[in-house]
Amino acid sequence: MIEKLRFDKCGGLVPVVIQDHENLAVLMVGFMNMEAVELTLSTGIVHYWSRKKKRIWKKGEQSGHFQYVKKVFVDNDADTLLLLVEQIGGAVEDGYRSCFYYEYVDGTLQICTEPIFDPKTVYAMHSDRIRIGIPTGSLYTMTLTLFELAGYYPEKYEVNGIECNINGRNDLCLVSSTAQEIPELIASGKIDIGITGKDMVVEKGHELTDVVDLGYNENGIGEITWVLACRPDKKHHFYIGSQSKIRVRTEIPNIVKDYLKQLGIVADVDASINDADAIVAICESGQTIESNGFLLLCPLFASTAHLYANNENIAYGWKRRKIEELAACLKAATRELPKNHKNLRFMDK
The missing domain is CATH 3.40.190.10 (Periplasmic binding protein-like II)
Structure with a gap:
């Protein structure tokens, strides 16, 4: 079954509809990657790929509100799952049995059911502070x-x-x-x-x-720019294809290494390099960098x-x-x- 699922349609994920196996109430909709599907089928307990937590998430891992699999269905396009489960406690961290506790009534959303547990008690380790x-x-x-x-x-x-x-x-x-x-x-x-x-x-x-x-920097709205600057006699080392190894001083070495690697430029990059061939630094107008004998080459990374x-x-x-x-x-x-x-x-x- 896993081999037939179309994970490619949704960036490596398939949506999963969860229903109560007794009354068919829709409890929640989640997503699974291949590993989550494998874990769900092998353990009998529903696992998801959490897009918020950015990891595999065993439903109920902290609350004890597990979802035990009773039946599994696949739609005709093989890109969506439907699971009938035995839901322990509530399916949503807000304290409700189902995630769908809002009803559209007369142009507004209204809570249509009562919570069945207190989140502050069940998730005591996660305070609301x-x-x-x-x-x-x-x-x-x-x-x-x-x-x-x-x-x-x-x-x-x-x-x-x-x-x-x-x-x-x-x-x-x-x-x-x-x-x-x-x-x-x-x-x-x-x-x-x-x-x-x-x-x-x-x-x-x-x-x-x-x-x-938030779009601001230390002086107000606008981005700061990390720029690459070199000594005038070293600029030929930055031509694409140059095999000369250069020495670059910067406070963001990982960003700079990735940037230069994409250009095929060989470099030693560190914050402690003395007598560097080039620097990557935050720049306003460029006047300070130029006054120190460096030539502005290009903007490298913008940040707010x-x-x-x-x-x-x-x-x-x-x-x-x-x-x-x-x-x-x-x-x-x-x-x-x-x-x-x-x-x-x-x-x-």
């Missing part, structure tokens, strides 16, 4: 300004790595850390969400949930501040809605931030 990482350093002032414009006021302005409640609420708190450290804090679950540059997340290689691009979330934590409905509300308020408030335009000059390609 949202810990928000904000970057120290260059982004700190603009980030606090944005929070205030959005109506979120920390109890004190100098956070200094200590949890600080917002608006006197116990369910929202700020924690400061460097922009470089925030991706790891989010990935590890030490904070639920955090604001940092896209460049820091790509550089660290963490696969996080990108909630919203994003709000990122831990994949596991945002998968819980009560947290996700709170995070999405915060993200919407912050995004709306960016309209009041100053604009920060840049005018870079590069040599001809």
Whole structure:
């Protein structure tokens, strides 16, 4: 059966409709990749590929609300599954038996059933407290300004790595850390969400949930640009096909290595290289780089501040809605931030 399923139609996944085997109530719709289908059939317990958690997810792994397979059906196009299951407890983390607890009535959505369990008890290890990482350093002032414009006021302005409640609420708190450290804090679950540059997340290689691009840098709305610049006598080393090995100094070595590798350029790349042939650095107008004897070659990576979330934590409905509300308020408030335009000059390609 697995060989006949059309995983190619949906990016390696097939949608799965889940029904209660006794009354045929639709409990939820999920997705499975090939591994999840294999685990479901071999164990008799439904496994999914969680697009939020970005991993194989055994339904009920934390709550104990497992789904035991009773029957499996495949549609005529072999691209959708229908499972009849014995549902233990509720199928949705919000406390309801079915995910479909909203009904469209007279132009509005209304809750049409009662919860059957308390999520805060079942998922006790996942509190509804949202810990928000904000970057120290260059982004700190603009980030606090944005929070205030959005109506979120920390109890004190100098956070200094200590949890600080917002608006006197116990369910929202700020924690400061460097922009470089925030991706790891989010990935590890030490904070639920955090604001940092896209460049820091790509550089660290963490696969996080990108909630919203806030579009600002330390001076306001606009992107920062990492540029590649070289010493004038070394520019011929950057011609595609050149076999000369170059030495590049930068604070984003992984991004730079990937970029140069795609061009077939051989390079040593590190933040500690002295007497480098080239540098990759954040650039405003390019004047500082040029005054230090380097020639601007090309923009290499553009970045703005994003709000990122831990994949596991945002998968819980009560947290996700709170995070999405915060993200919407912050995004709306960016309209009041100053604009920060840049005018870079590069040599001809």
